[in-house]
Amino acid sequence: MKHRGRFGDYGGYYVPEVLIPVLEELEEAFDRFSVDRAFVAELDQLYRNYAGRPTPLYHARRLSEHVGFQVYLKREDLLHGGAHKVNNTLGQGLLAKYMGKTKLIAETGAGQHGLATAMIGALLGMETKIFMGVTDVERQSVNVHKMRLCGAEVVSVEGGTGTLKDAINDALRYWTSHVSDTFYLFGTAAGPHPYPTIVKHFQSCIGKEARRQCLDQIGRLPDMVVACVGGGSNAIGVFAGFLDDKDVQLIGVEAGGKGVATGKHAASLTAGRPGVLHGAKSYLLQDKDGQIIDTESISAGLDYPGVGPEHSLLKDIGRAQYVPADDEDVLDTFGLVTRIEGIIPALESTHALAHVVSLKGKLDPDTVVVVNLSGRGDKDVGIVEKHRPLKDSRKQ
Amino acid sequence: MKSYKEVFADLRHEGRAALIPFFVIGDPDYDTSLAVVKAAIDAGADVLELGIPFSDPIADGPTIQKADVRAMRSGMNTHKACEFIRQVKRHKDIPIGLLLYYNLIQQYGAERFFKDFHKAGVNSVLVADLSIDDADEVLVPAQAAGLDSVFMVTPNTAPDRMKKIASRTTGFVYTVSLLGVTGSREALSNSVDGLVRQLKDLTDVPICVGFGVSKPEHARTIADAGADGVIIGSRLVAMIENHLEQPRQAIEEITHFLGEIRKTLAAN
Numbered sequence: 001m002k003h004r005g006r007f008g009d010y011g012g013y014y015v016p017e018v019l020i021p022v023l024e025e026l027e028e029a030f031d032r033f034s035v036d037r038a039f040v041a042e043l044d045q046l047y048r049n050y051a052g053r054p055t056p057l058y059h060a061r062r063l064s065e066h067v068g069f070q071v072y073l074k075r076e077d078l079l080h081g082g083a084h085k086v087n088n089t090l091g092q093g094l095l096a097k098y099m100g101k102t103k104l105i106a107e108t109g110a111g112q113h114g115l116a117t118a119m120i121g122a123l124l125g126m127e128t129k130i131f132m133g134v135t136d137v138e139r140q141s142v143n144v145h146k147m148r149l150c151g152a153e154v155v156s157v158e159g160g161t162g163t164l165k166d167a168i169n170d171a172l173r174y175w176t177s178h179v180s181d182t183f184y185l186f187g188t189a190a191g192p193h194p195y196p197t198i199v200k201h202f203q204s205c206i207g208k209e210a211r212r213q214c215l216d217q218i219g220r221l222p223d224m225v226v227a228c229v230g231g232g233s234n235a236i237g238v239f240a241g242f243l244d245d246k247d248v249q250l251i252g253v254e255a256g257g258k259g260v261a262t263g264k265h266a267a268s269l270t271a272g273r274p275g276v277l278h279g280a281k282s283y284l285l286q287d288k289d290g291q292i293i294d295t296e297s298i299s300a301g302l303d304y305p306g307v308g309p310e311h312s313l314l315k316d317i318g319r320a321q322y323v324p325a326d327d328e329d330v331l332d333t334f335g336l337v338t339r340i341e342g343i344i345p346a347l348e349s350t351h352a353l354a355h356v357v358s359l360k361g362k363l364d365p366d367t368v369v370v371v372n373l374s375g376r377g378d379k380d381v382g383i384v385e386k387h388r389p390l391k392d393s394r395k396q
Numbered sequence: 397m398k399s400y401k402e403v404f405a406d407l408r409h410e411g412r413a414a415l416i417p418f419f420v421i422g423d424p425d426y427d428t429s430l431a432v433v434k435a436a437i438d439a440g441a442d443v444l445e446l447g448i449p450f451s452d453p454i455a456d457g458p459t460i461q462k463a464d465v466r467a468m469r470s471g472m473n474t475h476k477a478c479e480f481i482r483q484v485k486r487h488k489d490i491p492i493g494l495l496l497y498y499n500l501i502q503q504y505g506a507e508r509f510f511k512d513f514h515k516a517g518v519n520s521v522l523v524a525d526l527s528i529d530d531a532d533e534v535l536v537p538a539q540a541a542g543l544d545s546v547f548m549v550t551p552n553t554a555p556d557r558m559k560k561i562a563s564r565t566t567g568f569v570y571t572v573s574l575l576g577v578t579g580s581r582e583a584l585s586n587s588v589d590g591l592v593r594q595l596k597d598l599t600d601v602p603i604c605v606g607f608g609v610s611k612p613e614h615a616r617t618i619a620d621a622g623a624d625g626v627i628i629g630s631r632l633v634a635m636i637e638n639h640l641e642q643p644r645q646a647i648e649e650i651t652h653f654l655g656e657i658r659k660t661l662a663a664n
Contacts, residue, residue: 001529014498014525016455018550018575020557159461165452172454177576179552276499276525277452289473290503292451 002027005193008316010309013192015279019172022179027194029099034201036098043094050123051079051086053205057213057370062340063353067360069367072222073343074210074238076374083346083375084206084234085116089185091202093120096183103178104128106185107171109136109164109230110301110348111143112375113187118152120185128152131171134162136300142379161294164230164304168278188231189308192279196308200236207241210370218368224249227372228351229269229322230302232311234374239320249321252311253351255297256324266295268307269315269322282309298327298383299347301375325354331387333357334377346375347383398489400519400544400567403442404602404624413619413661416604417654418445418495418629420463421480422472423636428643429467430480432636434487435647439654443491444484445606445627448477450497455524457579459630462637474504478516485517493546493567494521506534510541520546520567528561535564546570549595551587562599568625569595571605573618579630581608584617592621612660619661628657 001024005011013023033039047053055075064071076084089106096104104121105128108114114130121128130152137144137156144154155174160166168191175184189199207225214222225242227235229252242248257265265271268283275284277292285293285305297303314320330347333354338344345353352371363369377384407414417436422429433444449464449472456464472480481492494513501509501523513521520543523534528547535545544567549558552575562569571592574585588605595603605618606627615626632650639646 012530013527014530015527016524016550017527017548017553018455018572020527020529021552021554160451169452169454173457173577176455177574179575275502276497278454279525284499286499286503288503289475290499290501291468291473292499 001193002031003193005197007196007310007313010274010281010312011193011196012281013279014276014281015192016176018176018179019192023192023194029095030194030198033095033098039094039098043091046090046094047205051090053079054209055079057210057217060341063337066336066340067357069363069365069369071356072368072370073373074206074370076206076234076372077343077345077349077376081112081116081119082378083112083116084203084237085113085187086119087205087237088187088199088202088233089113089116089120092185092198093124096126096185097124099183101181101183102126103182104185105131105171105174105182106187107131107164107167108187109167109303110299110346111136111140111147111379112301114147114154115143117185118147118150121152122150129155131155131157131167131174133157133164133166136163139383140300140379163295163300165292172278188233189236189310190231190278190280190282190306196280196310199233200240200310203233203237204240206234206237206372207239210238211241214368214370221245221248222368222370224251224367224369226251226253226352226356226369228253228302228348228374229307229311230255230266230304230348231306232308234372236308236310238372243319250314250319251355252320252322253355254322254324255299255302255351256326257296259326260324264296265324266297266303266305267324268305269311270324274312277306280309282312283307283315298330299351301346301348302351323355325351329354329358331384334384335388343373344377344381345373346377347380349374350377397517398491400443400491400602403491404568407442407624413623414442414604414625415440415654415658415661416443416445416625416627417441417632418447418627420447420449420460420467420633421477422449422467422470423463423633424466424640425470426472426476426480430483431643432647432650433484435651436654437488437490439651440658441490441654443493443625445493445495445629446481448474448494448496448500450500453497455577457577457630459580459633459637460578463633474500478512481513481516481518491519492517494518495524496521498523498526501534507537510538510543514541514543518543520544522546522548522570528564531564548572549591551575551585551591558594559598562595562601565599565601568602568604569599570627571595571603571623572607573605574608576607578607580610580634584608584614588618589621592623596622612656615657616660626657626661
């Protein structure tokens with residue numbers, strides 16, 4: 001491998017030997033095509049005309065009034081497919097095409113990455129297989145249906161808790177046996193090198209745009225940028241625009257589930273410790289022996305015991321802070337934002353919003369907070385209805 | 397303690413490839429697992445490969461994954477695995493190669509891990525998700541503890557990388573017969589012949605072949621290709637899975653199967 005793929009001591013490529021040549025090939029192709037003029041031009045066209053970039057930066061007026069400071073939403077929820085995931089699937093899908101691969105595989109939790117991959121598989125005419133935990137297949141059935149409509153095969157993964165982690169395990173195993181013609185389109189900024197670097201590269205358009213939009217619309221940089229963190233791709237994408245702006249506070253919000261104290265959560269950075277999973281060294285939720293433990297979150301997309309290695313470094317060096325948001329607060333915030341802004345946020349992104357709402361009255365009124373609204377919540381309406389039936393919320 | 401060197405030298409003298417069964421430690425429970433491993437030794441195993449179960453075994457197919465789950469459910473962990481090995485060694489002194497995933501070593505502490513397991517009777521530790529590029533993270537403490545090194549080579553490993561792997565191997569090269577995860581296969585991959593020959597040109601350390609080996613004729617083919625050992629895992633683990641209610645029957649089947657392989661390997 002040409003690069004080590006390290007973020008401090010984190011990252012690397014801890015994989016079985018059989019995957020080393022494949023990751024080498026991927027690294028080489030990424031180094032070459034990410035600066036190739038034809039590739040960059042084609043991706044740019046697709047970003048604009050297929051996905052809908054640039055996305056707006058919206059000053060959420062009523063939400064700002066509610067919390068007492070200025071909240072701006074980076075509207076990744078308006079992208080084709082309903083989430084930031086398409087930034088990465090277009091980038092990697094095109095990379096697969098330029099590499100001459102004919103088949104795509106991907107893992108998915110909430111189904112957003114699976115759907116974004118299925119769309120790109122259809123767009124590029126590539127056979128697509130999506131690995132999804134059996135629990136997630138059940139709780140995200142709308143996305144499963146959409147993936148199938150796009151022509152993808154959805155493989156229901158039975159192992160473990162039937163969530164994202166297990167889907168990644170099986171996708172990696174499948175890839176091991178089909179390395180020659182299959183491209184593994186990894187969905188988050190985790191996994192073995194070069195994936196964290198590739199995913200950050202393709203997601204960094206979020207942060208670059210948001211930074212420019214802040215300067216254009218407000219005339220200055222924000223004070224704080226907030227994003228939810230599961231594997232951490234939307235967070236690293238928006239953080240990427242502000243990493244060098246030392247005065248901009250970066251906050252990642254993890255899935256607090258039933259509360260970090262209960263042990264039923266997915267807050268790897270808040271409550272985990274460093275270890276090796278899925279090819280990278282990073283913060284993990286594990287028992288004392290190093291066995292990975294089960295996670296719990298109302299949002300399938302954050303239900304993951306690990307996190308992208310760069311977030312581990314950002315935490316250790318203090319460049320970003322990571323905090324949890326509990327399911328109950330997330331559900332409250334979902335109701336609030338929908339009611340006062342007319343925007344239905346994905347439960348994942350609602351974690352970031354929940355943290356912002358928790359800061360109500362604690363910040364100066366001029367404070368500018370950018371929240372990455374990474375996805376829309378249509379897929380979650382059923383889950384929310386189960387926990388907060390509509391007739392009750394009407395009384396509020 | 398019997399070394400790989402002694403065992404493989406004896407076998408070369410005998411003109412026979414080593415029979416190397418693999419089991420997950422504690423599958424389906426401690427006592428049955430110990431009885432199975434002892435039976436495998438009595439059936440003629442020359443070397444043992446033993447795996448410590450892990451929650452996310454990405455290099456393993458469904459058969460071994462399920463064994464990992466069974467073992468973990470019955471309480472197997474790194475400390476108990478160490479005790480297990482001590483007990484196996486008390487039954488008979490044959491070389492033991494340990495197979496596991498990196499996080500278990502990290503959390504135990506590399507230095508202490510290698511010291512404890514060497515003391516328990518392990519000859520080498522193969523880390524399924526640690527490549528030669530990062531091997532220094534474990535090689536230094538492993539060698540300090542007196543362990544041999546074992547690395548994997550796969551059909552898509554480039555020639556110079558193969559050379560590098562062979563040069564850092566002191567135990568044996570674990571040659572993966574196919575592109576894929578562990579598991580029984582109907583037919584043996586046709587890349588075995590070329591791989592073994594290539595490796596034989598590069599190194600004098602023993603070459604053992606595993607993954608997908610599930611029939612006596614597979615073992616024969618591997619031995620004929622010039623390999624020094626045949627590693628059989630999933631097929632044996634499946635016998636345990638098939639007789640969870642009658643462990644005695646699993647032991648009988650395993651004994652019989654290993655006996656046949658052993659006979660095949662001896663028939664030169």
